[in-house]
Amino acid sequence: MILNVSQLSLSFGAKPVLQDFGFKLAEGEIACLLGHSGCGKTTALRAIAGFEQPNSGSITLKGQTLSDGRSFTPPHQRRIGMVFQDYALFPHLTVAQNIAFGLSGQSAAAQAQRVNGLLALTGLPEYGNHYPHQLSGGQQQRVALARALAPKPGLILLDEPFSNLDADLRARLSKEVRQLLKQEQTSAVLVTHDQQEAFAMADKIGIMHEGRLKQWDTPYNLYHRPADAHTARFIGTSVMLRGRVSGTNCVKLTVGEFCGTVPLGCQSCTEVDVLIRPDDIVHDHHSPITAEVLDKDFKGSHFIYTLKLDSGETVPAHIGGHHDHPIGSRIGIRMEIQDLIAFPAENQAV
Numbered sequence: 001m002i003l004n005v006s007q008l009s010l011s012f013g014a015k016p017v018l019q020d021f022g023f024k025l026a027e028g029e030i031a032c033l034l035g036h037s038g039c040g041k042t043t044a045l046r047a048i049a050g051f052e053q054p055n056s057g058s059i060t061l062k063g064q065t066l067s068d069g070r071s072f073t074p075p076h077q078r079r080i081g082m083v084f085q086d087y088a089l090f091p092h093l094t095v096a097q098n099i100a101f102g103l104s105g106q107s108a109a110a111q112a113q114r115v116n117g118l119l120a121l122t123g124l125p126e127y128g129n130h131y132p133h134q135l136s137g138g139q140q141q142r143v144a145l146a147r148a149l150a151p152k153p154g155l156i157l158l159d160e161p162f163s164n165l166d167a168d169l170r171a172r173l174s175k176e177v178r179q180l181l182k183q184e185q186t187s188a189v190l191v192t193h194d195q196q197e198a199f200a201m202a203d204k205i206g207i208m209h210e211g212r213l214k215q216w217d218t219p220y221n222l223y224h225r226p227a228d229a230h231t232a233r234f235i236g237t238s239v240m241l242r243g244r245v246s247g248t249n250c251v252k253l254t255v256g257e258f259c260g261t262v263p264l265g266c267q268s269c270t271e272v273d274v275l276i277r278p279d280d281i282v283h284d285h286h287s288p289i290t291a292e293v294l295d296k297d298f299k300g301s302h303f304i305y306t307l308k309l310d311s312g313e314t315v316p317a318h319i320g321g322h323h324d325h326p327i328g329s330r331i332g333i334r335m336e337i338q339d340l341i342a343f344p345a346e347n348q349a350v
Contacts, residue, residue: 002027002187003048003155008057010047017043019211022057025155025187025204030178032190032198035208035234041191044208045157048189049082050075062154081148085160087140089132095119095143096128102151118146121180138169145177149184156181156188162197174200195235207231229343232275237304237316240273242345251342253335254311255289260340271345278304278318280337287332291315293325307333 003025010018017040025031033041046052048059050066050073058068061080066073081102089098096115103111119125122142132140141161148156161177162170178201181188192198198205199219207214207222207230215227226232233240243251245266250259251274258274266272291307294314298321305317305325317333325331 001025002029002062003189004058004060005044005048006058006060008044008047008054008059010043010052010054017211018047018054020057021211021213023204023206023213023216025189028182028185028187029203030181030188030190030201031204031206032192032202033206033208034192034195034198036193039208040211041208042159043211045159045189045191048155049080049157050078079151079154081151081153081156083141083144083148083156083158083161085163087132087137087144089140089143089147091132093131094128095124095130095132095135098132098143099146099150101147114150118150121183122146123176137165138173141165141173142176145180149180149186152184153186156186158188158190160192161190162194163192170194170197171200177201207234209234224339224341226275226341229273229346232341232343236277238275238277239313239315240343241276241313241315243272243274243342245270245272249340251340254309254313255333255335258335258337258340260337260342262340262342263344266342266344272342273345274337275341275343276315276335276337278316280335281307281315281317282334282336283317283319283323284332284334287334289333290330291317291333293327293329293331295327296325298324305331307331 001024006022008018008021021044033044035041043052047054053072054067056069059066065071066078099115099118100111103114119128124142162173174197190201204216205219205222206216209230215231222235241253243253245262245268246252246257249262250257251262251272253274291309293305294308295306297304300321302321303319305319306314307317308314
């Protein structure tokens with residue numbers, strides 16, 4: 001493991017910001033801390049960088065202890081590169097000079113070789129003599145990444161690096177940055193509140209809530225195997241439908257019975273909350289189950305419908321872009337729940 005963050009706690013005054021926080025990052029792995037504003041993700045990043053000193057717990061990078069309550073390595077000695085949302089480029093330096101800023105201990109020839117290599121890698125081979133104000137936002141962020149990569153740090157930390165960019169550029173850059181980090185074989189930790197950005201970039205994602213890490217897992221497992229109801233609701237678009245356990249591993253909803261895995265301790269007839277995502281609902285003209293169209297959001301290739309069931313419950317549905325039904329109409333649907341995801345009903349003890 002290149003990075004080991006263990007049982008970290010950090011408070012600002014009497015307010016706890018990180019509580020028993022920890023994760024492990026493998027060599028060459030890209031991770032993301034994902035959560036709403038105020039959940040502690042940026043503080044966690046700053047603690048790893050050395051800009052905040054934890055109250056307890058430890059941080060180890062490549063076997064070297066950076067912080068453990070007894071010792072604390074200052075930021076400039078940690079060999080960690082930082083990429084900020086505002087780029088933080090030096091306006092009076094050229095692109096090449098910005099990239100070379102952390103290479104002062106190397107010969108001019110070695111600096112030029114590294115800078116030219118990174119300019120080529122970031123798709124900016126002709127911009128070495130330009131100044132930051134002459135570049136677009138996306139180009140400036142590439143330069144910021146190249147500068148962070150230049151001294152070959154043990155770890156790169158990215159704090160909301162694409163938040164100032166428009167959606168299309170953000171999506172494109174997130175893929176490009178992932179490719180760059182993989183090509184450089186550099187481990188990285190990204191902080192963002194954008195799920196699409198996290199899914200596009202990260203090998204592992206940590207869901208944060210109120211200073212705690214709720215789940216540390218692959219994007220696939222977070223979506224299909226959430227560890228708790230908070231993570232299930234947070235990832236993607238979804239609703240919870242109330243159901244009742246029937247048999248060993250089945251749950252009965254108002255729209256049918258579905259089998260899979262029910263929460264431990266939930267006996268037959270126990271109420272549970274079942275996660276329903278838009279792709280669990282199929283538009284079927286021949287189905288005896290119908291729902292009222294309350295709203296629809298056209299995405300081009302498909303719609304996201306908001307449907308009202310006969311029970312009064314509302315669900316999102318992913319429906320093909322050619323099925324443009326008017327608001328207030330009723331359409332046939334059927335449930336195709338591939339993976340039953342259920343949790344104990346929130347208003348009862350199990």
